Structures are given as C-alpha cells and as structure tokens.
Amino acid sequence: MSGRDNDKILDEVTSSEYKYGFTSNIEQEFAPVGLDESTIRFISAKKNEPEWMLNWRLEAFKKWQQMKEPEWSNVKYPKIDYQSISYYAAPKPKEKLGSLDEVDPELLDTFNKLGIPLEEQKILAGVAVDAVIDSVSVKTTYKEKLAEAGVIFCSISEAVQNHPDLIKKYLGMVVPTNDNFFAALNSAVFSDGSFVYIPKNTRCPMELSTYFRINAQNTGQFERTLIVADEGAYVSYLEGCTAPMRDENQLHAAVVELVALGDAEIKYSTVQNWYPGDKEGKGGIYNFVTKRGICKGPNSKISWTQVETGSAVTWKYPSVLLTGDNSIGEFYSVAVTNNHQQADTGTKMIHIGKNTKSRIVSKGISAGVSQNSYRGLVRVMNRAENAKNFSQCDSLLIGDKCGAHTFPYIEIDNKTANVEHEATTSKIGEDIMFYCQQRGLDPEEATAMIVNGFSREVLDKLPMEFAVEAKKLLAISLEGSVG
C-alpha cells in the first residue's frame, strides 16, 4: 500500500461524521448555572425528595468540597470550571406519562433518530427501555410486564419515592459518597438514572436497557444507576449514550453500582458513543464515570462488557469486588480512539473471597492522534485462597501519530493465586492486509474485517441487539483506516 493511499484513507477516517450530532428542540428547564448548597436543594426539591435523600446529597457535597480533582490519569484536558455548569436540565414536564402517545413528539422523534426502540412495536424486540435525556428519565417502557415477574425497573427518582427501603439499603454501598472526586460530585447532584431490582430466584424476562442522551447546552449529566440482583437472580442490562455536536466540552460524571447477592448474575453492557469532538479535537464529552460491582454472595457473577467509541476524554474503570466465595468477575472491553480522543480505561478486580475468578479481555484500537491507555488492577488479598485471574490486553495502532499504553497493576498477597497477564501491541500486519487484498477486498473492507476479528472476543459477549450496533460503530469510527 502506498503512502498516498494511506493518507487518503486516513483522511476519510478523520472526516467520517458523528451521526448523532443533532440537537432536539425540546422545551427544557434548567437549574441556575453554578454549584452550591442551594443547587442541591433545588434539585432535591424538583424531585420532591424525602429529607433523608437530601441529607445524603448534602453530606456528599460537603465531602466533595474537601476533595481535589485527581490528576494521575494519562489524559490531558483543560481544567473544568465546576461553577459554569448547570447541574440540572429536564424536558418540561407535561403530564405524567402513561403511554407513548403522551410523550412529546419532538422527543419521540429524537429517540427515533437514535434508533432506540421506544415504540411499542419495537419493544416486541424484547427490550425494556429507560430513556434518560439530559438529567431526567423520560420514559420507561414495559414496566407492567416486568412488574409481573416482580422486577422493579424504574428511574431512580421514582425508586426514591416508591422503594425507599431498597434505595436506603443499597445506594452508596458499592461506591460510597466519598469514593472519589467525581463519585462525590455525582452523589451530590445526580438528577436521575435507572434503578433495577430483581427479586430472589428470578430470571429477568427481557433485556433491560437505558439510553442516555445529553441534549442541552452548558449542562453536565450526572446519572446514577443502581442494579440489585437478589439471591439466584439474573439480569442483563444494556446502556447506550449519545450527545449532540457542540464546540464546548460537556461533563458526564455517572456512577453505576451493581450488587449481586448469592448465586446472582449481572451482565452489564455499554455501548458508549458520546460525541467525541471534531477532528481538531474541539468539543466532545468528558466521560468520567465510576462503575463498580460487588459479588456479595457466594457463586455470584458480574460481567462488564463495554464498547467505547465516543467521548473526547474517557476515564473509567468498571470494577468488581469479589467478596463472595466462588464468585466471578469479568471485563470485556473494546476501546476505539480516533482524532484527538483520549481514553484511560480498564478495570479493577479485587479478589477477597475464596476460589474467586476474574477474566479481563481488553482490546484497544488507536488511530489519528489519539491516546489509548489500559489501566488495570488485579489484587489478590491474603485470604483469597485459590484466586485465578487471566488478563489479556491487546492494542492495535493505526497510523503513526497515535499512542497505546498499558498500565497493569498486579498485587498478589496469597501464594495459591494464579495470575496471568499478557499484552501485545502491533499494527495490522502487512501480510494480512496483502492476503485480504489479494482476494479482492479493498483496504477499507479488509481493515474493517481485521478490526472486527481483533475485537470479536469482546463483541461476542454483547447481547444481540447491541452487537449489531457495536459492529456498525466500529466500522464508522475506523472506516478504511489501514495500517
């Protein structure tokens, strides 16, 4: 392949468009810009929250004020002014939404454009959706059917009203309010998110899904997701996100907590496609998210799967605390960075119980002038007998101006531990490209195929509905980029 072809193809990649960059003309109301105690009281009042919830937020805010923004990550971004963001934006409430007919048509249109199956016929596809726009859950579908199974799937604000016992018990259990700077901020100002509770010995009858969208300007999105799988329960949960194209950066600081009790299993999949900024690196979302699950009971399992293609800066480490004996933690990730995107992502597997297992498969693909880092921790505590871990981090570099970095921390305090880590970095082999081209594939198709093959191990872990979307996303993000 000649250098000119390379340049041409790289040009095409960099010019490929972000197709979710539109804005919707929905009537919205905002919290005044800035953050102090009154903002939190405003949010809490808007949500009509009970006293204990407000206190919980205020406490988190106090802790946040004493914390410093962390700087250790391998990403660079200008300092965020936390006083210039609006911490609450919501579509103007009309009436309580009972059926889809009552949803603002502009909103429906938005979700149609995003290809989210909000409409009833699409729900027949078997996915229950909670749609969160800016800060507020606008519609949760298929509630009734889920209720039959005893599954609670609603926005977290509703859960605060209707299931205060569960919220009091589990909120902040895995990610305490003072866990880190962004988690504390989220705890103080989170405006909505999804809540899932699967009762004992119940297999959730359908895939649950949340679609997040930032629409308004100058706002931050701070959603909070809490999933509790009681003993013997199973749930598969999908999360997707998009945002309009804007010149300024927007902050997204979410917290996701998963609790798996004995014999329970939670499968959490993310396709993250926030606006990544334009090809000069202008605009885009700062995606600073705290995701953590706890395998609390014996034989429980938590599996994180993520496809990260969006955001200007991504900084997140979905983690699992393996407390229960025989529990299993998994992390499957494909992170694609292009243009000026930066990603510092990975996982933490903390082995605490006996016979715990974890598996990490991370595939990083960097193109353009982007930087892609894997940062992971595998810790085997002294009492975690017979812990097993296998980690694999592969990086693919496309173009000679991007970077791929690996920072795996391995801390082993028990001799029965069996830990293996391997990582490779390379470009797409010229021999492989040649082979494909020889058989009549053009370089673009060949690259798409190779990248797909490279990521297959992870993509295969995604539920059907998302796997299709994820494959398309990969193709768009890296169309024709040839090493």
Add this chain to the structure above:
Amino acid sequence: MTPKEYKDQLIGQYTEFKAAQNGRANSDFQKQGEQFAQSLGQLDFPTKRHEEWKYTTLDRVLKKWPKPVFKSAPIDHFWLAQNGISGIQTVKVILANGILDRFDKLPAGVTLEAYSLGNQVEVAPTDATDIFENINRAFAVDSIKIKVAANTVVPIPIKIVNVLDATHEAVFAQRNVEIEVGKNAEVTFIERQITKGPNTSLANGLTHIKVDNNAQVKHLVLQNDGDNASQVNRTYVDQNRDSVYSNYVFSLSGEVIRNNLRISLNAENTVGNMYGLYLLDGKEHVDNHTVVDHRLPNCESNELYKGVLNGYSTGVFNGKIFVRQDAQKTNAYQQNRNLLISDHATINTKPQLEIWADDVKCSHGCTVGQLDEEQLFYLRSRGIDTNSARALMIYAFASEIVEKQPVEALKEYLFNAISKKLAFNLE
C-alpha cells in the same frame, strides 16, 4: 526516626563532609556536589504516595540511622579473598565505602581514572529531582571512570567490588561509577557489593554506562550481601548505533534492594537486554524498576525477570517499555514470572507499555503462580521426597536466568548460592 528527620540531619552533616574533603573543595566535582547538597532541602524521601515508590519504602533502613561515611576503610584482603568468588579470573577494581582502594593491572586498552587519584572526572547529567541521586552527588567522595578504548576486546571480566565497612556502626555509602566503552569494543563487567561487619549498610549507587557504535557490553550485578545490607542503585545506559548491552541482575540476599535500570536506545539497530532473578526469603524486599526507551527505528529489547518469594518477603517489579514516535520497526519483549511459595510472601508487579509508534511488535507477559502439582507428583512418584522435588522445581525455574548470563565460571557460584538459599543440597 522519620525519613524527614534523617534527611534534615543529613543536610546538617554536609559541612562535616566538606571539611573532611581536605583541600579539593574547589574542584568541579565538589562544586557540583555542593549544589546538589543545597537542593536536598527541597527534596524528600519518597513515600508510598509516590507512584515510583508505591510498594517500596526505605523507612526500616533509615530507622537504623545509617551514618554517611566520608572516608575509605582499611580492607582486610584475606577476608575479602575468603568471601570472594572462587574459580573465576577477573580484573578486580576494589572500592572501600565507594572510594577507590586498589585495582589489578588493567588489560591493554582499558584505563581507569578516579577523582581520588587526582583526575577531574566528569559525571554524566544527574536527575536533580531524585533525592538518591542528589545525595549520591553531594556525598560522593570519589568517582571512578573506566574507559575501554575502541576496538578492544577485553579477554576477562572486569569486576568492581564495593566493600562497605559496617563493623562498628550502620553506614551509608555512595558509589559513583562511569563507564565508557568505545567503538567495536567488547567487555564484561561484574558488579558486586560486600558488607563487612554486623551492622546495617546502605549503598547508594549511581552508574552511567556509554556504549559506542557496535560495542558489546555485558553487565552482571550480584546482590548477595546478607540481611543487613540494603542498596539503591541507579544504572543509566546510553547506547549508540549497532551496539548490544545486556544486564543481568541476581538479587539473592539483602534487606531492601531497589534497582533502577534505564536503557536508552539512542541510535538505530541497537539491542538492549535485561535479565533478572530475585530469590527472596525472610523479610527481604527487592524492587526492580526497569525502563527501556526506544528512541529510533529498528531496535530491539528483551526483558525477562523471574522471582521466587518465600517467607515474608516482598517482590516488586515495574518494567516500562517506551516506544517513541520515531522508533518504527521496534521489537520489544518483556516477561515477568513469579513463584509465590509462602503464605506470607507478596508480589506487586506492573509491566507497562507506552507506545507512540505503530509499526512495532511489543508484548509483555506477567504471571504469578505456584509450583505445578502435577509436576510435583511426577517427581514424587519417582521417589523424590516433597522438599527435594520442590527445591528441584524452583531450581529449574531459576536456572533459566543463570544459564543466560555469559560468564561460565559464575554458574557454579550462582547455583551454589541458590541451593544454599533453598536449603537444598544438589549433590
């Protein structure tokens, strides 16, 4: 005694140190040293909050209040010979408390200069943000420079032995060595430290090695200095075109050992190799930090560090591979393998890749495990008792590194040291 207090006292001792350097205070070496002493005020001993020192602390050594030594000590050469490595022919350069004591007749093409011999020794640039390098430069009494002329093939290894005298009190000594290997030269260095006396010793070593075009350097580091001996080592290697540098470090005994090895591949077609073996017991702590910096195309680096951890020991490994944007066609391999054989041993490892070039082949691997039960069973079914079978397997695990080192005559010494450590007689 906190590290801070230790440092403050150290600064206070600089005047005493200067006075002891009778009359050469105006030399460049000492003038620079004084600047480094002054900047000590702004530096602190690293704590666990410092990323590079996340798992290692010298607190337990500093607590014993090792006193900085300003002068050489008489060496009992009979004692030294007894504690030396027998059956191996070397050219010895002996330092006492880091100060040149004596050296054998040097082979043709090899020259030695030392500050203590009246030479003006120029020290390579020092990392001013690093407290250990600052202390080294401030309190180093001597600096030794060994030059190997171009086209010289040195037939027998040059051994640099640093003897620390801890007979009467705990000591803190600086060692400063500069090595320059000319074009097409070939040489092997063996570096060893040996402490005399029952007290704590802490050696702070700073070594710069320049490897010129097409030269081949092999560098062995033997760390087998007893439970009271600690060391902090910085080794900087700069390689020129077509050169090969190989480092072999054997950490077999010591209280706290911290090795920083940095290889810069500054020109095309260079090869840097790093091999390490750490065999720990008791409360020993060994920390290997390695960096290989690929700056230009067509270079290769290989790294294999193996560790066996017994007792309450702690092992730390941090290997960094940097591949800069210009360093296309780089091959870089890194492996760290660990055996944990006690309930209380700990290993913290962090193999790290940072890559900015695309046409590269880089991989790293890291394992932590224990002896394979099936293999153990196999040996036992053939009549070997459990302890011997275990020792045999550990021995086999460790021997890979021993076999890699180039000095044939050292193998016996290393194997004996390993058997002794495993309390296992191979005869």
